Amino acid sequence: MEKRPLGRTGLQVGIIGFGAIKLPGISEQEASDCLNLALDQGINYIDTARNYRDSEEKIGKAVAHRRDEYAIATKSSARDGDAMTEQLNTSLRNLRTDRIDVFQLHTVSTRDIWEQVRAPGGAYEAALRAREQGKVLHIGVTIHRELQVMAEAIESGLFETIMLCYNALDSENVGTEILPMARAAGMGTIIMKPLSGGQLCRPLEQRTPGLGGPDAIIAGALRFVLQNPNVDCAIPGMQSVREVEENVALGESFAPLSAEEHEELIRLIGEFAGEYRYGQRCLRCGYCQPCPQGVQVPEVLRAGDMLRGYAEELKHLALDAWKAITVGPEACVKCEQCLDKCPAGINIPEQLKSVQELFKGYREV
Numbered sequence: 001m002e003k004r005p006l007g008r009t010g011l012q013v014g015i016i017g018f019g020a021i022k023l024p025g026i027s028e029q030e031a032s033d034c035l036n037l038a039l040d041q042g043i044n045y046i047d048t049a050r051n052y053r054d055s056e057e058k059i060g061k062a063v064a065h066r067r068d069e070y071a072i073a074t075k076s077s078a079r080d081g082d083a084m085t086e087q088l089n090t091s092l093r094n095l096r097t098d099r100i101d102v103f104q105l106h107t108v109s110t111r112d113i114w115e116q117v118r119a120p121g122g123a124y125e126a127a128l129r130a131r132e133q134g135k136v137l138h139i140g141v142t143i144h145r146e147l148q149v150m151a152e153a154i155e156s157g158l159f160e161t162i163m164l165c166y167n168a169l170d171s172e173n174v175g176t177e178i179l180p181m182a183r184a185a186g187m188g189t190i191i192m193k194p195l196s197g198g199q200l201c202r203p204l205e206q207r208t209p210g211l212g213g214p215d216a217i218i219a220g221a222l223r224f225v226l227q228n229p230n231v232d233c234a235i236p237g238m239q240s241v242r243e244v245e246e247n248v249a250l251g252e253s254f255a256p257l258s259a260e261e262h263e264e265l266i267r268l269i270g271e272f273a274g275e276y277r278y279g280q281r282c283l284r285c286g287y288c289q290p291c292p293q294g295v296q297v298p299e300v301l302r303a304g305d306m307l308r309g310y311a312e313e314l315k316h317l318a319l320d321a322w323k324a325i326t327v328g329p330e331a332c333v334k335c336e337q338c339l340d341k342c343p344a345g346i347n348i349p350e351q352l353k354s355v356q357e358l359f360k361g362y363r364e365v
């Protein structure tokens, strides 16, 4: 797999990294199978976060004995220094390592958070201290929205890497404005949600490798991201051996899209996903969880996206997903505690209600 320098960090990373956000959804053994296969097949960058539930622990158990074969990136959402230090120490323990290659300030997506982390005694100061102590080798930042905050974070010169949402559905101005700025500043660029949080994927059982359709969308969407010369690495989330194999194969055969292929990709996405607007689609990050009422927000919004986006013959999958939800929109008391946590800026109570209505209209539920 092609490797690219991760900005000025000195790391050389494969163009496909392992996004570990989905590991909480599988068993320890399955996680171990995926991670070890990924390393065997040349993936050398693993990205996780303190708040991806047991993702860090699973990585530590599965591959800590192969620590020199991969760079580990994790993230902390702590905003003050003491909490950041505590979270970093937990990450080191979980990952069974003495160093984090890329330690990222997580979801610095609003101006308020940007001010908090830079304030005296804030998270950035703690990350700097950790770098001086050798616990952290490079400091990065992840930002889901607010182009202005992205620009300021780049211009500040405080970070060596930046992780951003960028994909064929949701390229906004990130591709044309922000990524070139990051490149000019010598920062490593890591792309989260290259498949738009799975929205560009059909369920595995519905795919037919090599015959176009949904697989063409996945392949095309990854190529769309990787052909941007200002992208170093994309980290699709993986939770099965088959997904690891597919992503590695795509990384190994990567070639930029021709003009015709690009046009075809946009046409396929248009058919597949319908009209898309930022702030209306869930990225499945799970940051809104846990809800105090137990509402399974990502699962509800996923079922809604499936019902809206899937062809008629696949809508039964949306109904299955809807029926598997144990605490749905009816339990939402509109407390709005989740609103500030959502990096996509979704009005969650409103969207929950709209999905509830959607399923009522489709079939008696």
Ligand code: SF4
Binding pocket: 291, 292, 293, 294, 295, 297, 331, 332, 333, 334, 335, 336, 337, 338, 339, 348, 349
């Ligand atoms: S608004 Fe609804 S979904 Fe959000 S935290 Fe409150 S009860 Fe949970």
Ligand code: SF4
Binding pocket: 281, 282, 283, 284, 285, 286, 287, 288, 289, 297, 298, 301, 341, 342, 343, 344, 345, 346, 348
């Ligand atoms: S609603 Fe927002 S916070 Fe919750 S999973 Fe979706 S994108 Fe993430």
